[in-house]
Amino acid sequence: MNAARRGLILTGAIALVILPLITGIVLVARRHTASQTSFAALLAKTPLSGILTGDLCLIIAGIFGTLLCLRLRRNTSVDADAVTASNWLTDLLPGVLSLSALVLAGRATGQAGDMAQFSHNALSVASGLSLLLAFIVLFQERALAIRVHSSTPEARGLMALLRSVVLSLALAGFLTGCAAGGMILPMWLWKIPCWLLICAACELLVRCVIRWFLPTGQAPSAIGNLLFDAPHLLHPAHLALLLKTQFGVDFERSWALKFVRQAFWPVTIAMILLVWSFSGVVKIDQNQRGVYEFLGAPRAVLSPGLHLIVPRPFGYVRLTEFGTIRSTVIADTSDITKIVADTSTAEGEAPDSANRLWENASDAASYLVARSNDGQAGFEALTINLRILYRVRLSDQGAMDALYNVSSPNELVRSLARHDLVTFFASETLDGVMATRRDKMAEIISMNLQKDLDRNHSGIEVVALLIDSVQPPPAAAKSWRAVQAAEIKARMSIAEEYTRAAGTTALARRDAYTAQSSSLAEAATIRNAARADTARMTGDDKAWQAGGHAFVFEYYLAALKTSLRDAAVTVVDSHISRSLLDLRETQSGQLPPDDRTAPK
Known part of the structure; x- marks a missing residue:
């Protein structure tokens, strides 16, 4: 008995050490996503962490709850049923730990991380850890079955609980091992160990709650598992007998239950076939x-x-x-794919990622380029910032090639791009590279990269190759900077002269258009006036030929009328009876007419 107690204490101590270790790794991995390892990411993104921590909580609850009960049984001489419920700690500790295991298992059922994204080493370590814990728990269960008397209810319940924990850990280790071997199983299989853990934790929690309300003699053991200890208690016949003896409900005479019993297997088989057909x-x-x-x-x-x-x-x-465009950066470091969150504000300082002028950024790659200075050959280190946009070809053959021939498209594109960059810079000189336009350089490298991808039947298509900058060697950076500044100034001067010339040309065109338009308008006016005079002269000539001197006299009178329209005229006529002229300024300039009808 002492050896069994020492084994239980050792197993519980191991669980107490591993539980906070796994919990700490998961918490750190979820908080610091940028610096986490593959094993930490595996625990944080998959149901494995919930299964391991939940099983460890059940192990601790079962072992230490059993040890407390055995200690009370050794130090007291009262009845065993009374000893089982005599200490509140034996109910509180399994209850709290089983509730924790229930919460962890419930969260694990909602996680669905893709096992293919984790490394083989991380999956192997996780599988080995799960199987090692399962072996330790199984060894302790077998040792407990041999050395402890079977009549002890706590020991019998602990053995059943340990069997459920062994099965859950073994299933988790098997699934993780299959993923490490390259056989990715469906994620719904991970729900099996999770539900085993949920059932065990629920039963343990119900046992602890029942012990608080039932009398001392009828209270069950706080530690146990009906599925592995007494599965016959869950049989429908036993449940029907329990309902009949306890509540007086007899289901044996129910025709509905008889029909259900007869149609159970045909309906079950039909449902299984229907569910299996839905997988298509x-x-x-x-x-x-x-x-x-x-x-x-x-x-x-x-x-x-x-x-x-x-x-x-x-x-x-x-x-x-299907049409998804991915981006990869060619850089010397291996962690360039990790994106650092930008926490800068509009009024604050610029982030470090924006300071990329003439310095080696984390997404830059350095290559050797031949140089020739005063007839002496040598090499210089040249840094380039290059980004590749690629996708799987839209054709059916491209989809099959990308699926069956390429395991990691990102690594393939980066490795071939590095090879093409080395080949390109090895065939050029420093002066030639710096004199070549970046778009031309990107076109050459993109064409070579696409040829390499097609040669390997990768099914990948290069959408674009972007060269952000080509940075010269540090020793020549100042000179190249001055050259670029001079080139920029020259381009600005040329642009200004082009602007000035364009303005002068526009003004000249405007003045020429104005003069031309005025000349055309004046010529049109003169031409229309001449046409009017011609038409008038033609009409007068035709009228003179038709009317003779009458037309001339009429023309004379019309001209005289027009001339005398605004003039003051005094008419002197010898037929006027009065010979006195009134030279006063009057409206007509003559005397008023003689009114012979007026009274004398």
Whole structure:
């Protein structure tokens, strides 16, 4: 008994050490995402951390709860049923730990991390840790079964609880080991150990709560697991007998239950077949394509939408990208793909990522370029900031090539781009590289990179190759800077002269257009006046020929009338009876007419 107690204490101590260690790794990994390792990311993004910590909580609750009960049983001489409920600590400790395990397992069921994104070493370590814990717990359970008397209810319950923990840890280790071996199983399989853990934690919590309300003699043991200790208690016949003896409800005479019992297996088989047939319904998103495999051989490329195929495992669809453009940076460091959050504000200082002028940034790569100075050959280190945009080809063959021939498209593009950059700079000189336009350089490198990708049947298409800057060697940076400044000034001067010349040309065109328009308008006016005079003269000539002297006299009178229209005229006529002229200024300049009808 002492050896078994020492083994329990050792197992509990191991669990107490591993539990805060795993919890700390998960918390640090979730807080500092930029510096986490692959193993920490595996624990933080997959259900494995919830399964491990939940199982460790159950181990600690079962072991230390059992040790407390055994200590009370050794130090007291009262009945065993009374000893089981005599100490509140034996109920509180398993209750709190089982509640923690229930919360952790519940959160683990909602996590669905992709196992393919983690490294082989991280998956191997996680699988080994799970299987090692399962072996330690299994060894302790077997030792407890041999050395402890089977009539002890706490020991029997602890052995059942340890069996459930062993099964959960073994399933987690098996799934992680399959992922480490390259066989990625469906994520719903991870819910099996999670639900085993949830069932064990719920039962342990219910046991602790029941012990607070039932009498001392009827209270069950705080530690146990019906699924592995007494599975016959969960049988429908036993449950029906319990309902009959405790509540007087007899289900044996119910025709509905008899029908359910007869139709259970046919309906179950039909439901299983129906569910299995639903595995042949595949939904493909808009940004994906699917390669349909029948018995492991590719048959067709499926477009986005809903498709019906042969159910698994005979038919399977492997998803690949459809039109998604990815970006990769060619740099010397290996952590350039990690994005650092920009916390700068509009009024604050610029972030460090914006300070990239004439310095080696984290996304820059250095290459050796030949130089010739005074007839002496040598090499200089030249830094380039280069970004590649690529995607999987839109053709069906491109999708199959990218799926079956390339395991890591990003690494393939970066490795081939580095090779092409080395080849390009090895065939050029420093002066030639600095004199070449960046768009021309990008076109040459992009063409060579695409040829290499097509030669390897990668199914990848280079969309664009962007060269942000080509930085000269540090020794020549000042000179190249002065050269670029002079070039910029020259371009500015040329642009200013072009602007001035364009302004002068525009003014000259405006003046010429104005003069031309005025001349055309004046000529049109003179031409129209001449046409009017011609038409008038032609009309007068025709009238003179028709009317003779009458037209001349009429023309004379019309001209005289026009001339005398605004003049003051005094008419003197010998037929006027009065010969006295009134020279006063009057309206007509003559006397008023003689009114012979007026009275004398």
